[in-house]
Amino acid sequence: MYKRLELHNHTNESDAVFTCKELTDFMVADHVDAFALTDHNTISGHYKIENYLKEHPQPIAFIPGMEYTTYYGHILCLNLTEYVPWENINKHKPELLFQAAREKGALVGVAHPYSFGWPFAQGCRFEMTITDYSCCDFIEIFNNPEPLHEVNEKGVKLWEDLVLSGEKLAATCGMDLHGNSSLHGHYSTYILGEPDGDVCHELSDAIHNQRTWVCKGPLLEVHNDGEALTFTIHQTGKPGYEPLAEDDYKITLRTKDQVITCNVSARIPLTSFADHAIIIPMLFEKETIIENLVCTSPVILL
Structure with missing residues (x-):
């Protein structure tokens, strides 16, 4: 079966409006199969969502994650179950952080690489120098709230060029959800999986094998x-x-x-x-x- 994933979401554990419970209920209401929590520089919401789903079972799976939010760009981590320190982030060698997160079992990707940066949103544009893309797992090619031509089209082109040059990178997308925004008309990430399969393992397999769909509805x-x-x-x-x-x-x-x-x-x-x-x-x-x-x-x- 195909599973619809929403892979970039925030709560009031960082800078969003939703509580962890409200984000979970919001995703359930839109018939999402699995969603990630990727708060900025914190994993404090993980146990709250896990406990909520344990006490109030819902037809949805949870993917732990985090968005490293630096002055040089944002790094999206999925399947990240423990905090990995990043205080010594190196603008010219982000692979050091990529590798540290991977050693903890995380999938590592570049979030909204062409987002507007300074003076509008310092740090949102990815300005780190990646020399070894084998340390990276995916590119977020669509950050749904961002402008199509100025940001997302460039993200798609970056991913295409890297893949066609031989880099093994999957494509993902995300709502970068900070509040009660409609998911309709936007891209979601889809993977293949089993009805009762472990979505974190299925996501890992899909990304490592470039087996993701980024789509608005038809696959x-x-x-x-x-x-x-x-x-x-x-x-x-x-x-x-x-x-x-x-x-x-x-x-x-x-x-x-x-x-x-x-x-x-x-x-x-x-x-x-x-x-x-x-x-x-x-x-x-x-x-x-x-x-x-x-x-x-x-x-x-x-």
Whole structure:
């Protein structure tokens, strides 16, 4: 089954309005399968949500996390179960913190890399120098409240360029939720999992294998029979999305130096990709422009 995840959320344990209980209830009401708590520089809310779910069982899973909030950028950690000190953060070698968090079992990613920084929001833009992306697990390509062209489109392009250059990075998104905002019409992260599966383990497997979907509702499934790629669309029923007819969707298959555009019904021979081993599939509504992007699909390795 596909699981819908909301991976970037805050409570009044840091700078948001929601209590831990209110955030949990908010996510349950929108039929989210699992959500993360990523408060700024604190994990104090973890035990509150865990205790609340233990005492009041809900049809939702919890992912512990934290957002390291520095003057040089924000680092999103998922599956982080204990606080990792970061007082000696090095702008020119953030890998030191990445590795320290990973040693505790965390997934480490760059949050909203092109967010507005100084003088609007000091530190929100990622200005650290990463020289070894093997220490990083994912890029938050859509931070939903941020402007499309000025911030999120650049985040998508960064992730594409890194993946097509050979870096093994997954794509995620988040609401960066600080209050009672609608989740409708925004991107969520989806992964495959079992009905009673451990979502933290499933998320780890999905990110390590670049098997995440970032979408508004329809998931693009790509099938490889050894000779060609074919496609199907799975409508998730995400609240706030109205499905289109299959003919109204377009697909792009991006490699390092070519883009193939096709319909959902197409069959694309593998020979179309020459020597390219990495393909990024994306699903659009009608036209292949960033405003119409509804799903990034898992990276294909031929």
